[in-house]
Amino acid sequence: MRRKRSTPWIHRWSRPLMAGIASIGAVVTAYLTYSKLAGNEAACPTGGCDIVLSSPYATVFGQPLALFGFLAYVSMIVFAIAPLLVRSPEQKGLREKLDTWTGLLLFMGATAMMIFSGYLMYLLTAEIKAICVYCVGSAILSTSLFVLAIIGRDWQEVGQLFFTGIIVAVVVLVGTLGVYANINNPSLAEQSASETAGPPITTTSGEAELALATHLQQIGAKMYGAFWCPHCHDQKQLFGQEAFSKIDYVECSPNGQGSPPATACIERGIQGYPTWEIKGQLLQSGTQSLETLANTSGYSGPRNFSNTLPGL
Known part of the structure; x- marks a missing residue:
C-alpha cells in the first residue's frame, strides 16, 4: 500500500496567514x-509620512490612494x-474549484500589489525624497503575500504561472505610469503660476495678523511648504x-512656484x-496657531487674531 503523502504545513496554513497579513494591511x-x-495628520514616527501622504502621488482619480489599497x-x-468557508463534505467539489480559482486570484492580486508597491518605493527615494513607514510596511506586506501565494500551494503549471505573473506586472506597471503621467510630465514646469502656487488664500488679514507677519519678517522667520500641501494652505488661511504676502515662504516642491530654492529644504x-x-530653530511640522x-x-503686538481653524 502506498503511504498517503502528507500535505506540507505551508499549504495548510498559507491562506490563514495571507488573510491575517491582508487584515493588517486593511x-x-x-x-x-x-x-x-x-x-x-496620520500618526507617524517620522516627519516623512506627512510629506508622502500629502503629495500628489497620494491621490488617484480624486480619491486617497489608501482607499484603493484598502479595497x-x-x-x-x-x-x-x-474556500475555507465551505466546510460541508457534500460541497467538496465546490471547495476544490474555489481553491483553484482563488489561488490564481491571490497570486495575481499579490503580484499587482507588489509591483505597485515597488513603484511607490521608487517614488519615495527618487521623486518625493521622503520615507513613509506606512508605505514601506505596505510594501513588506505585499511582498509577503506574493511569496505565500507562490509557496502556499502545489502549482501544476509553473510556466503558465510565470507567464501570468509577467502579464499582470506589465499591465500594472503601464497602468501606474499612465495614472501618474500628468505628475511626471516635464510639461508641468510650464503650468500656470496659479496651478503651481496652490489654492488661493480666501481669508482677509486683520491688524493682528499683519503685525505678526511683519514681526516674523523682521526676525527672519521662514515657512517651508509645498503648493499641494493642505496643511500649508491652512497656515496661509490663518x-x-x-499678511501672508509678508512671510518669507520657501517652496519645497520641485514643481511649485519658486521651486529653485527647494534645495534649501533638503x-x-x-x-x-x-x-x-524661527530664530534658527525648526518647529514641529504641521499647521501652527x-x-x-x-x-x-517673542511677538508682543496685538493678539486679537480674526482667522481661526478648528483645533487651533
Whole structure:
C-alpha cells in the first residue's frame, strides 16, 4: 500500500496567514483613508509620512490612494478565506474549484500589489525624497503575500504561472505610469503660476495678523511648504492674503512656484510641511496657531487674531 503523502504545513496554513497579513494591511489603509478624508495628520514616527501622504502621488482619480489599497487588501482577504468557508463534505467539489480559482486570484492580486508597491518605493527615494513607514510596511506586506501565494500551494503549471505573473506586472506597471503621467510630465514646469502656487488664500488679514507677519519678517522667520500641501494652505488661511504676502515662504516642491530654492529644504532637513524656522530653530511640522507663532517668536503686538481653524 502506498503511504498517503502528507500535505506540507505551508499549504495548510498559507491562506490563514495571507488573510491575517491582508487584515493588517486593511486596518492600516482604512486608518490612512480616514485621516486623509478627515484632513487629519496620520500618526507617524517620522516627519516623512506627512510629506508622502500629502503629495500628489497620494491621490488617484480624486480619491486617497489608501482607499484603493484598502479595497485591494479586502479582496485578498476574501480570496484567502473563501474556500475555507465551505466546510460541508457534500460541497467538496465546490471547495476544490474555489481553491483553484482563488489561488490564481491571490497570486495575481499579490503580484499587482507588489509591483505597485515597488513603484511607490521608487517614488519615495527618487521623486518625493521622503520615507513613509506606512508605505514601506505596505510594501513588506505585499511582498509577503506574493511569496505565500507562490509557496502556499502545489502549482501544476509553473510556466503558465510565470507567464501570468509577467502579464499582470506589465499591465500594472503601464497602468501606474499612465495614472501618474500628468505628475511626471516635464510639461508641468510650464503650468500656470496659479496651478503651481496652490489654492488661493480666501481669508482677509486683520491688524493682528499683519503685525505678526511683519514681526516674523523682521526676525527672519521662514515657512517651508509645498503648493499641494493642505496643511500649508491652512497656515496661509490663518494669516490671510495680505499678511501672508509678508512671510518669507520657501517652496519645497520641485514643481511649485519658486521651486529653485527647494534645495534649501533638503539642506535644512525639512521632514514635513509646513515647517517654521524661527530664530534658527525648526518647529514641529504641521499647521501652527498664530498664538504659537507669536509666543515662539517673542511677538508682543496685538493678539486679537480674526482667522481661526478648528483645533487651533
